Structures are given as structure tokens and as C-alpha cells.
Amino acid sequence: MTRPARARINLHALQHNFSRVRQVAPHSNIMAIIKANAYGHGLVRMAQALPAADAFGVACLDEAISLREAGFDQRIVLLEGLFSAEDVGLINGYRLDAVIHHASQLALLEQGRLLRSLDVWVKLDTGMHRLGFDPDSVASVTARLRAIPQLGNIHYMSHFCCADDLDNAATNRQLQVFLGAVAATGGEQTLANSAAILGWPDTHRDWVRPGIMLYGGSPLSGHSAQSLDLQPVMTLGTRLIAVNARRQGDAIGYGEDWTCPVDMRIGVAAIGYGDGYPRHAPSGAPVRVNGKPAALAGRVSMDMICIDLSDHPDAQVGDEVILWGEGLPVDTVAAAAGTISYELLCGVGSRVQFEYHG
Ligand SMILES: Cc1ncc(COP(=O)(O)O)c(C=O)c1O
Numbered sequence: 540m541t542r543p544a545r546a547r548i549n550l551h552a553l554q555h556n557f558s559r560v561r562q563v564a565p566h567s568n569i570m571a572i573i574k575a576n577a578y579g580h581g582l583v584r585m586a587q588a589l590p591a592a593d594a595f596g597v598a599c600l601d602e603a604i605s606l607r608e609a610g611f612d613q614r615i616v617l618l619e620g621l622f623s624a625e626d627v628g629l630i631n632g633y634r635l636d637a638v639i640h641h642a643s644q645l646a647l648l649e650q651g652r653l654l655r656s657l658d659v660w661v662k663l664d665t666g667m668h669r670l671g672f673d674p675d676s677v678a679s680v681t682a683r684l685r686a687i688p689q690l691g692n693i694h695y696m697s698h699f700c701c702a703d704d705l706d707n708a709a710t711n712r713q714l715q716v717f718l719g720a721v722a723a724t725g726g727e728q729t730l731a732n733s734a735a736i737l738g739w740p741d742t743h744r745d746w747v748r749p750g751i752m753l754y755g756g757s758p759l760s761g762h763s764a765q766s767l768d769l770q771p772v773m774t775l776g777t778r779l780i781a782v783n784a785r786r787q788g789d790a791i792g793y794g795e796d797w798t799c800p801v802d803m804r805i806g807v808a809a810i811g812y813g814d815g816y817p818r819h820a821p822s823g824a825p826v827r828v829n830g831k832p833a834a835l836a837g838r839v840s841m842d843m844i845c846i847d848l849s850d851h852p853d854a855q856v857g858d859e860v861i862l863w864g865e866g867l868p869v870d871t872v873a874a875a876a877g878t879i880s881y882e883l884l885c886g887v888g889s890r891v892q893f894e895y896h897g
Contacts, residue, residue, distance in 0.1 A: 541892070542754060542890070542892075543776075543777045543780075543807065543809050544775075544776075544777045544809055544810045544814050544890065544891045544892065545776050545777065545891065545892050545893075546579075546580075546586065546773050546774070546775050546776075546887055546891050546892070546893045547773070547774045547776065547864070547894050547896070548580055548772055548773055548893060548894065548895045548896070549768075549771070549772055549774070549865075550580065550584075550588045550725075550772075550800045550895060550896065550897035551648075551670040551768070551770075551775075551778055551897035552655050552755055552771060552772045552897070553585065553588050553589065553753060553755075553897075554589075554897075555579075555774045556749075556752055556753045556755055556768050556769050556770060557571070557589055557591065557592070557749075557753060558570070559752065559768055559769060560736060560747060560749045560753070560874060561591075563737060563740070563792050564736050564740075564747045565737055566733075566743065567744065567745060567746055568593035568594065568745060568746045568747075569591075569592055569593050569594075569618065569658070569732075569747055569749065570592070570595065570614075570616060570729065570746050570747070570748045571585075571587050571592040571594070571595055571747060571749060571753060572593040572595075572596040572618075572732075572748055572750035572753070573586055573589075573595050573596065573597060573598065573602075574596060574597045574598035574601075574602060574618060575598065575885045576635075576883055576885070577754075577882045578750060578751065578753075578754050578818075578881065579753060579773070579815075579884040579885045579886065579887045580773055580884070581893055581895070582597075582602055582606065583606065583609045584606055584783055584893075584895050585607060585753075586606055586609070586611055589753075590704055592613060593613070593614065593617055593746070594613055594614035594615065594636075594712065594746070594773075595611070595613055595614070595615050596615075596616045596618050596748055596750075597615060597616070597617060597618065597746075598617075598618055598619055598621075599617070599619065600617065600626060600629055600630070600633075600635075600716045602614045602619065602824040603633060603635050604629070604633055607633045607634070607635075611765045613635075613668070614636055614658075615633075615635050615636065616635070616636040616637075616638065616660060617630065617635055617637045618638050618642070619638060619639055619670075619732060620637045620638040620639045620640060620641075620662075621639075621642050621644055621647055621648070624647055624649070624650065624723060625643055626647070627647060627648065627651030627652075627653070628651070628654075628883075630657065630692075631653050631654055631655060631657050631874075632654075632722070634655070635657075635716065635792060636657070636658040636659065636660060636694075637657065637658075637659050637660070638659070638660045638662050638696065639659050639660070639661055639662065639680075640659075640662035640664075640670040640671050640672065641685075641749070641809045642672075643682055643688065644710060645680060646793035647785060648690070649677070649686075649687060649688055653687065653688060653689035653690065654689070655689060655765070656689055656690070656691035656790075657690060657691055658683060658691040658692045658693075658694065659691075659692075659693055659694070660688065660694045660695070660696045660729070661677070661680055661684070661694070661695050661726075661770075662694070662697065662698070663682070663695060663697045663716075663717060663720055663721070664697070664874065665697040665712075665713040665714075665716040665717045666700060666709055666712060666713040667698055667699065667700040667713070667714060667894070669696075669698070669700075670698070673896070674716055674717070674719070677695070677718070677720045677721060677724060678723070681693060681724055681726075686774055686794070687813040688877070691725045692726070692727070693724070694726050694727040694728070694729065694745075695717075695721040695724060695726050695727070695728050695729075695735060696718075696728070696729045696730065696746075696797070697713060697716075697717045697728065697730050698730070698732065698735070699731075699732060699739075699742075700713070700731060700760075702731075702734035702735040702738060702739055702742075703734040703758055703759055703760050704760055705737075705739075705759065705842065708726065708791070710739050710742070711739075712734065713717070713730070714730065714739075714741060714742050717730060717826045718729070721875060727744075727745040727746060727753035728745050728746070729744055729745060729746035729747065729748060730744060731741045731743050731747040731748060732749070732758065733749045733750055733751045733752035733753075733758035734748060734758035734759055735747075736749055736752065736758075737752065737758060737759060739751065739758055747767060750880055750881075751880060752767070752769055752784055753812075754771075754773065754884060755769045755770050755771040755772045755773075755869075756769070756869055756879070756880035756881065757769065757868075757870050763868060763870065764866070764868055764870060768800070771863075771864045771866055771868065771869065772869070773863075773884060773887070774860070774861060774863070774864025774865045775815075775816075775860055775862040775863050775871070775887060775891070776857075776860060776861045776862065777808050777809045777810040777860050777862070777863055778809060778856075778857055778858060778859060779806045779807065779808055779811045779828070779846075779854060779855065779856050779857065779858045780807055780808065780843075780856060780861060781799075781806070781807040782804055782805070782806050782807075782848065782854060782855055782856055783804065783806055783807070783810055784802070784803075785799045785802070785803055785804070785805050786799065786802050787800065787801050787802050787803075789834050790837075791805060791837035791845050792836075792837030792838045792840065792893065793811070793837070793838045794837075794838055794839060794846050796822065796837050796838050797836050797837040797838075799820040799836075801849075801862055803847065803848070803849050804848040804849070804851075804852075804854070805834075805836060805846065805847065805848060805860075806828065806844050806845070806846040806847055806848045806854055806860070807843050807844070807845055807846070808826075808843065808844050808845075808860040809842065809843060810839045810842075810844060810846060810860070810891075811839055811841045811842045811843050811845055812840070812860060813841040813842055813888060813890060814840050814842075814887065814888045814890050814891050815879060815883070815886035815888045815891065816839055816844065816862055817839065817872075817873075817882075817883060817886070818838075818839045818874040819839075819876050819877055819878070820835055820839055820844075820872070820875060820876040821835070821875065821876070822835055822836055822837060822850050823835060823868060823875070824833070824858055824863055824872065824875040825871060825872060826829050826844070826846055826852050826861065826867070827860065827861040827867050827876060828846060828848065828854050828859070828860050828861075829851065829852065829853075829854060829858050829859060829867055830859075830861075830866065831851065832850070833846050833847060833848065833850065833860075834847045835847075836847070840887055846860065852872070861884065869883055869884060872883055
């Protein structure tokens with residue numbers, strides 16, 4: 540038997556989640572965010588399954604070039620723009636759009652030579668204080684861009700720091716700063732990530748940029764994915780490779796972290812942090828065995844986890860274990876492990892076999 544760790548990718552769920560974006564932001568173009576290997580789901584396969592996306596957003600040239608070379612003709616936006624002078628030619632040659640967020644990138648564009656039209660997305664820092672031009676500099680940045688021969692359309696963007704929190708005033712503050720800064724430019728506007736798409740309709744503007752909601756993770760704290768009508772795209776699963784009877788007081792795994800409270804059966808499942816299952820998931824973290832809840836017992840190893848099978852008297856070697864996905868939201872597992880769904884999804888390793896259906 541090959542190693543049973545599997546990520547089943549449900550393309551129907553992806554399309555359902557995409558249609559949720561259309562439903563809640565019907566007047567906006569959709570830039571599907573598929574950076575980081577489409578949040579761990581497979582860059583090209585996700586792009587293929589999103590033919591109605593108006594654009595794809597990626598983090599780097601490698602991702603963009605993979606898409607172009609796979610034959611995608613849609614607009615592709617490099618969300619961190621260019622990193623060096625050589626990038627100007629590649630971006631132009633592969634017909635990519637570039638975000639520019641810093642004076643150093645503006646200088647690279649001014650020094651480079653464009654052979655064909657290049658659209659840019661000027662990123663403004665409206666309050667996140669990570670990337671972006673000062674909103675007061677919009678007019679000067681725009682004027683310098685317009686002076687570059689072959690420069691195409693200029694769009695304007697920003698990113699929210701707290702849109703996941705529906706009570707946080709920062710989102711409206713950022714929106715107002717943005718609208719004030721770009722009002723006179725006439726360029727297309729984009730601000731909304733998944734949280735803003737679902738929670739802040741005033742932010743939708745010309746383009747929305749969904750990431751996590753496409754993959755079925757909840758972007759809004761305190762709201763389950765199911766309550767937002769999002770479906771899990773990835774179901775990470777494996778199988779039991781051992782089931783052993785243990786005695787009360789037996790310690791399980793590295794560090795003797797967890798001790799059997801009674802005589803019990805412990806299952807061993809073939810998945811671990813070497814596959815992207817979070818090492819910090821504590822004993823008690825939820826898993827599912829044969830479709831029913833069970834709990835992690837002891838530390839996560841590189842290739843294995845141990846599972847308390849007290850409530851699974853019939854479980855045996857070969858039985859299915861689900862780590863997250865259908866029946867067990869990735870957000871629930873992320874919360875148990877002290878992280879977010881994004882990190883879990885992006886972290887699924889190349890050793891896991893991916894199966895696409897739908
Ligand atoms: C610029 C930008 N837009 C949109 C997104 C999508 O965000 P989310 O996955 O929260 O929808 C990201 C992701 O980090 C991003 O960096």
C-alpha cells in the first residue's frame with residue numbers, strides 16, 4: 540500500500556465558493572487569489588477550475604509564469620510587484636500586471652524599457668502599515684507612472700488589517716482614506732479580501748480579491764464557514780496504520796506528554812508535521828475516525844499522530860482518519876492548534892498525494 544496521506548480536493552466546492560463571491564459582490568470583477576500554490580491546493584488545478592475569474596492574484600513571478608506557461612490567458616497580477624531590474628522584462632514579456640508599493644519599484648519601472656503595455660496597481664498604505672505608498676503621494680506617483688512610455692492603465696489598491704473583525708472601526712477608516720486619496724485619479728479600485736467581501740459591502744468597488752473564502756475557510760472571526768455558506772475544498776485524510784491496547788498510566792509518544800487515563804486503545808495514523816499537520820496541535824485536538832469524532836493523544840511526530848480510540852471500539856488498521864475538511868472544519872483544527880486556516884492549508888506538504896474531483 541502506498542502511504543495513505545491524501546488531500547482530496549473538491550472542485551465543486553471551489554466553484555460553489557466562487558459563486559458565493561459573485562453572489563455577494565455582483566458588480567465587482569473577481570481577482571481570485573491563488574498565491575502560495577493556491578493556498579496549498581495546487582496552483583494550476585485551482586486556476587483551471589476557476590474559468591470565470593476575471594484575474595488571478597499571485598505573489599511572485601514563478602507562480603505567474605507557471606500559469607502563463609500552462610496556457611492561462613487571464614490577467615495575472617503580481618501582488619508584490621517586481622523585485623529587481625530583470626523582472627521588468629519578464630513581467631512585460633509574460634503580459635503580467637504588477638503591483639507597485641514602493642518608490643524603489645517605481646524607479647525600476649522608470650529605468651526599465653517596456654516593449655508593450657503594462658498595467659500597474661498602485662498599492663496605498665491606508666493604515667495596515669506594511670506595504671504601500673503614502674496616500675498623500677497618489678498624485679505624484681501617478682504623474683511619474685504616466686510619464687513612462689508604454690505604461691498602460693493605472694489601478695489603485697489597498698489591503699485591510701482588521702476586516703475579519705466586524706466591530707473594528709479600522710476598516711471604515713481605511714476605506715475613507717483610500718477613497719479620498721484616489722477620488723481624482725479615475726483609476727479602478729480594489730480593497731476587499733474575503734473578510735471584506737462578506738462583511739463590508741461598501742468596500743467592494745471595481746475588483747474584489749477573495750482568497751481564503753474560495754477554499755472554504757471562514758474569513759470572519761466568530762463565524763463558521765458553514766454559517767457563511769462556504770464549503771471545504773480540501774479534505775486532508777489518512778489511515779490508521781496501527782491500533783494498540785494500552786494500559787492506564789502508559790505515556791504516549793515523544794516527551795511522555797499524555798498518559799492513558801484508563802486502559803484503552805490507541806490508534807496510530809500515518810500523517811505528521813512532515814506532511815503539514817501542525818506540530819503544535821495539542822492532545823485533545825479533534826480528528827475524525829470512520830466519520831466520527833476522536834481526539835489526538837500525545838505529541839505530533841514527523842510521520843505519525845496517535846489517536847484516542849476510546850469511542851471507537853471497532854476501529855482497526857486501514858480505517859479512515861480525517862484531519863480537516865468535510866465534517867471537520869479546518870478553522871476548528873486551526874483554533875485548536877493556535878493558528879489560522881491559511882497556515883494549515885498552505886503547509887500541506889508535497890509528500891501528501893493530491894486527488895482532484897468534481
Ligand atoms: C493583497 C492581497 N489581497 C487579497 C488577499 C486575500 O486575502 P484572504 O485570503 O483573506 O481573502 C491577500 C492574501 O493575503 C492579499 O495579500
